[in-house]
Amino acid sequence: MTDLGLPDTILACLFDLDGVVTRTAVVHAAAWKELFDAFLHERDGDGFRPFTEADYDQYVDGLPRADGVRSFLASRGIALPEGGPGDRPGARTVHGLGNRKNELLLERIRTDGVEAHDSTLRYIAAVRARGLRTAIVSSSANCRDVLRSIGAEDLFDARIDGVDAAERGLPGKPAPDTFLAAARELGVEPSRAAVFEDALAGMDAGRAGGFGYVVGVDRAGRADALYAHGADRVVSDLGELGRET
Incomplete structure (x- = not known):
């Protein structure tokens, strides 16, 4: 899946909300x-x-x-x-x-108000067009309302947020439990899922969960730290994925 910048083994994509999908970080x-x-x-x-x-x-x-x-x-x-x-x-x-x-x-x-990263929304649409499943994974209890405010709720097959984590007793990032719960909801093994995160704790969670690919989204000029915490690739914008590196 070179056009998506992902290994061919990936069947699902798990996206953080703040800083990846929205400009709320x-x-x-x-x-x-x-x-x-x-x-x-x-x-x-x-x-x-x-x-x-x-x-x-x-x-x-x-x-x-x-x-x-x-x-x-x-x-x-x-x-x-x-x-x-x-x-x-x-x-x-x-x-x-x-x-x-x-x-x-x-x-x-x-x-x-809340602004979306339009390039992320376009990337998610491309992912779904290729038949990959998608989930949003956020520690925010306001996740659903934020997605509705930007018209993006229908872009995800599953949602694991702060409300779900509290109800299920799931520890938050850097523990991988919320991402693992999202993979289960999508019916895929972690090794067949990619994680998209901008936080160091999210990188740690992606690596600890044994996910197949971890993408760091660098909005703050800390690419080295994202790599150090487990990113397979770091981009400043998801629009970069699929380009030659």
């Missing part, structure tokens, strides 16, 4: 920064150390909300009670901060 990063900067300022005062782009890449990107909260706070030596999914947004618990982040994200999406 930057919105997520901004919401995380607003959350953590406010939390750290209240905790440490005017001399607080802000949340950075490097923090986002290393501790948060691609992880479920609660895992992202735990990961970043641990990097600063901060421990909070777990709380529960019903915690008030902003409560000083892991889930409270996670819920506040989701509020901030939804506010930004309502204000600015």
Whole structure:
């Protein structure tokens, strides 16, 4: 399948949402920064150390909300009670901060809308035209609404998102469980499926799951890191796939 840039053994393609299908990764990063900067300022005062782009890449990107909260706070030596999914947004618990982040994200999406990467949508259409099955795999609990907002829900034969992961007790990326669940829903072995991800945690998940091909989508100039975390090929845009390398 040289026209798709994939090995001939691949029967299905599993796509991350944020940063691969949609341009929402930057919105997520901004919401995380607003959350953590406010939390750290209240905790440490005017001399607080802000949340950075490097923090986002290393501790948060691609992880479920609660895992992202735990990961970043641990990097600063901060421990909070777990709380529960019903915690008030902003409560000083892991889930409270996670819920506040989701509020901030939804506010930004309502204000600015959601944009798709049109080249990704064209690539998915080409994949489906060749008879390959497709799935969306996202840690976001808002995945379905985002897909509907860009008119892309029908491009996928299966969806595994943050809601499904919670209901099934699936650990998030870098564990491969959500991608493995998507492959099962499509009826293909992991070795016959390709993973498309922009997050380092997603690369780790693709490699850990034994998937047949892992494509890193480099939106942030970190191709070397994507390769180091298991990518078979890195592109800045899915429109590059199928071109001579």
